[in-house]
Amino acid sequence: EAQVTQNPRYLITVTGKKLTVTCSQNMNHEYMSWYRQDPGLGLRQIYYSMNVEVTDKGDVPEGYKVSRKEKRNFPLILESPSPNQTSLYFCASSLDLDYTQYFGPGTRLTVL
């Protein structure tokens, strides 16, 4: 089944404790991206990747890192999480930017 998976789905952590949210797709997609969704602000892109080893900043990259060492995986790293990073995070992938994006189920992160 074609899908985008994210782990964990729910995470409660404390300020400053490094964490990684994994994202994996099985559709051989080249384009992958991370979004955060906050009430009243809609979806905002954090980082995106056009292909392996090619990543770039989205609209709200501060406090986040990503890597794209393999085509299927695109982890989101929070080196030192802060409460303002409490949000619902989505990973998405597509063949290319002009194509349908497939979204993961989301990761609800709470930073205390």
Place this chain on the structure above:
Amino acid sequence: SQQGEEDPQALSIQEGENATMNCSYKTSINNLQWYRQNSGRGLVHLILIRSNEREKHSGRLRVTLDTSKKSSSLLITASRAADTASYFCATDGAQKLVFGQGTRLTINP
């Protein structure tokens, strides 16, 4: 920066009625997409319309695109309770897809 903006922000109608949502954007596009999101879940792609298309249908969905006005509309006909969700338009910006803030649609039985 937001490219697409949906209107209205919220819409509540009776089951069986038609629902129309609008999206306006600022810069030229190659295509525009509509997505649906059920509460707290991932977005699901509904339809993609390219800049050289004016109208597209998919089941009970009808999407129009007016590039001269930089606007698009999504029409859901014969609404059902299961259509209750948030609907987002997305436009292709510079190397990225930019989403609007969405229209929250509620279908009342």
